[in-house]
Amino acid sequence: MAGSEKRPRRTKFQSDQDELKLRAAYLYYVEGLTQEQVAQHLDISRIKALRLLAATREDGTVQITINSQAESLIRLQRNLEKHLGLTEAIVVPASSQDEESVAAVVGHATGRYISEQVTNGLSIGVGWGATLQVCMRSLIWREVDDMTVISLLGGLTHATAHNPSAVAWRFAEFYRTELYQITAPVFVPDRELADALWKQDDLKQLYERARAVDIALLSVGDVGTQASIFRRGILNWSDAKSLKDAGAVGDVLCHFVDADGNVLDHPVNHRAMAINPADISRVPKVIISSGGLRKIHAIRAGIAATNAKLLITDVAAAQALLELPPLEQAS
Structure with missing residues (x-):
């Protein structure tokens, strides 16, 4: 449509990162794995696992509520x-x-x-x-x-x-x-x-x-x-x-x-x-x-x-x- 803004196309790297981030969040927050276990499960370094988990909190992927x-x-x-x-x-x-x-x-x-x-x-x-x-x-x-x-x-x-x-x-x-x-x-x-x-x-x-x-x-x-x-x-x-x-x-x-x-x-x-x-x-x-x-x-x-x-x-x-x-x- 005329005048509409075109969203930037997401690269395969960005999509892969999002999926990895979601998997890390699920393993940590839902299954209760430790950061070390998340890293091992995803075959990434512990530092990277830590960064992914931090990103899920910052971008709203994970929102924590208390009973x-x-x-x-x-x-x-x-x-x-x-x-x-x-x-x-x-x-x-x-x-x-x-x-x-x-x-x-x-x-x-x-x-x-x-x-x-x-x-x-x-x-x-x-x-x-x-x-x-x-x-x-x-x-x-x-x-x-x-x-x-x-x-x-x-x-x-x-x-x-x-x-x-x-x-x-x-x-x-x-x-x-x-x-x-x-x-x-x-x-x-x-x-x-x-x-x-x-x-x-x-x-x-x-x-x-x-x-x-x-x-x-x-x-x-x-x-x-x-x-x-x-x-x-x-x-x-x-x-x-x-x-x-x-x-x-x-x-x-x-x-x-x-x-x-x-x-x-x-x-x-x-x-x-x-x-x-x-x-x-x-x-x-x-x-x-x-x-x-x-x-x-x-x-x-x-x-x-x-x-x-x-x-x-x-x-x-x-x-x-x-x-x-x-x-x-x-x-």
């Missing part, structure tokens, strides 16, 4: 990291806000994550809670040498499956490694006894070990009627009321903290045979594993109290945390 559900989770995680000053947030969907359902999914994700962190020579401090109990059932075995587990809390004189020190014991047993325990009840009758116990050489040494761990794995509790620490009779309901009246929003390692993560000057805290959360704020990696809408204030306070850089939680809690004031952490 919408996965994309929304990633966006939620990134927003949470910025909002709470975290290095990493892991957010998992929970089918309901039932405590067992949330603990199951968050605990499972925690077990998978912490299993990847287990290495020779690692020292890890371990807290307690329903989520961490589930975490212990999701660990992946690997053989490690010279690893040390430190329980960050005392125990109960009447031992049960919910004994605060049991989580660390199970972790150490699973990986067949050394365990250091606080050989005292998690709460003693008065401050004087707690002070005297902490002066014992073995407990002083354990405290120093706890402050020097490579990783601290914790959960948090709230100050409500469903909180394990009250429901299981470790502390009584009058303690709960007194702590609430003093401004407590939750407990971190059996120390009750206010909304900004400050450990309260309260008689209950002075009786605790557990590591003070402020004393692990210099640990290189502090992980808080906790979920559920009722715990969001405790989670935020726990991050502030410990300078935690990694949070594992559920979607509903993550979304609710974004509605709370942002948190700036110490570097």
Whole structure:
């Protein structure tokens, strides 16, 4: 037609290059071959394979999309990291806000994550809670040498499956490694006894070990009627009321903290045979594993109290945390 532009005719070389590019893209993006395998399959150099794959992205031959559900989770995680000053947030969907359902999914994700962190020579401090109990059932075995587990809390004189020190014991047993325990009840009758116990050489040494761990794995509790620490009779309901009246929003390692993560000057805290959360704020990696809408204030306070850089939680809690004031952490 008159006035129409004539497209340049494609050469056989250009057609061959396009076909090669498409084949490379299919092998790499659809079949999942490595760049080296693509090069071998097409009988070209690895550099040429790399250039072909780069070209498919640049000219639109390959357009990458992310599953919408996965994309929304990633966006939620990134927003949470910025909002709470975290290095990493892991957010998992929970089918309901039932405590067992949330603990199951968050605990499972925690077990998978912490299993990847287990290495020779690692020292890890371990807290307690329903989520961490589930975490212990999701660990992946690997053989490690010279690893040390430190329980960050005392125990109960009447031992049960919910004994605060049991989580660390199970972790150490699973990986067949050394365990250091606080050989005292998690709460003693008065401050004087707690002070005297902490002066014992073995407990002083354990405290120093706890402050020097490579990783601290914790959960948090709230100050409500469903909180394990009250429901299981470790502390009584009058303690709960007194702590609430003093401004407590939750407990971190059996120390009750206010909304900004400050450990309260309260008689209950002075009786605790557990590591003070402020004393692990210099640990290189502090992980808080906790979920559920009722715990969001405790989670935020726990991050502030410990300078935690990694949070594992559920979607509903993550979304609710974004509605709370942002948190700036110490570097």
